[in-house]
Amino acid sequence: MTHSGLNSASVGDDAGQPLSMEDVGRRTWLGDSHLLGIPRTTGFYFLDADRPAVIETSAAAVSERVIGSLRAHGVDSVAFIVVTHIHLDHAGGAGLLAQEFPEAVVVVHEEGVRHLIDPSRLQASAARVFGEEEMLAHWGRLAPVPPDRILVAADGDCLDLGDRTLEVIYSPGHAKHHIALHDSETDGVFVGDSAGIYLSDFDYQTPSAPPPDLDPELAIASLDRLLERDPEIAYFTHFGPGLPAAELITEAQDQYRRWSEVALRAFQEDGELASVARALAERADPERRELPGGIQEQLDRFTPHETAASGFIHHFERLGISPLSDGSTPPFKP
Ligand SMILES: [Zn+2]
DSSP states (O other): OOOTTOOGGGSOTTTTOOOOOEEOSTTEEEEEOOGGGOTTSSEEEEEOSSSOEEEOOOOGGGHHHHHHHHHHTTOOOOSEEEOSSOSHHHHTTHHHHHHHSTTOEEEEEGGGHHHHHOTHHHHHHHHHHHOHHHHHHHTOOOOOOOGGGEEEEOTTOEEEOSSSEEEEEEOOSSOTTOEEEEETTTTEEEEETTTOEEETTTTEEEOOOOTTTOOHHHHHHHHHHHHHTOOSEEEETTTEEESSHHHHHHHHHHHHHHHHHHHHHHHHHHOOHHHHHHHIIIIIOGGGGGSOHHHHHHHHHHSOHHHHHHHHHHHHHHTTOOOOSSOOOOSOOO
8 A cells, every 4th residue: 555645754753653443332443633733642443334424534743644544454445534624723724634545525515625625724824833844844834635536524424434424513713614424223323523522431521622713602602402312422623432412411501601701801901821721720720630641641632721711812802801909790601
């Protein structure tokens, strides 16, 4: 097997090592992309079916591992490559996976289509945030998806896998191009980032609240729509299946409310990103400090409180909220 599209100069030494996929029940497998060298934090799923599906691709930098893991699992054909949204840790590898499985269509919400066809803007904005070198090392070089390979997913659409179906649930809030998928076979919902990050190994959950799209009220409303399906299992991209789904989705809603309140108060006190990040760490997310040291460090690298602080501040500013200097009543109730 060759991976002709991969830029081997951009990936770390072990970035290509395939990892065995974990059987999470009912013809569903979880893969670990080991993104940023962090184990069991960023995943992708393989759904066995007449027309098999891969949900999430992880980043381009680890595509060799993702592809190798699927091949080692015996996957020789994929009908659907589904991305819940176009953030690089979910869809960065879509172009390379599409090259590897030329029979597959890539399923994405319409708000994300143009970025998959022409990833140059995504690539450039990542380079602005991380710097060119680090961006290539950690996230990789994106390959475009040919327009005729894209299947635009809208709310209520059903992907027919033959002996199981995936129903698309539009779920903005974390990102405007976010979809979740309800699976008929497992009565599970693939939540992407809509219900945050849940490390099942540690029963630890935290919102994923980056700029520029973050809208906590919209995210809470989207989660209500997932709860309407009364799913049994929530399949988190970060990382693994969680039970019972309703409890984890409700907790995600509570966390959005709590984090919004803490962020708003800190923002109104002095408007500084560092203050908001510190408030989130101390008052909204004390559970993180109870995790084993190495896990805390990995989380602080993977999802730093500064990113969430920036997401909330961006949201407050969009609502016209500014830091208070006179102690007057906040104009916004999260
Ligand atoms: Zn995301």
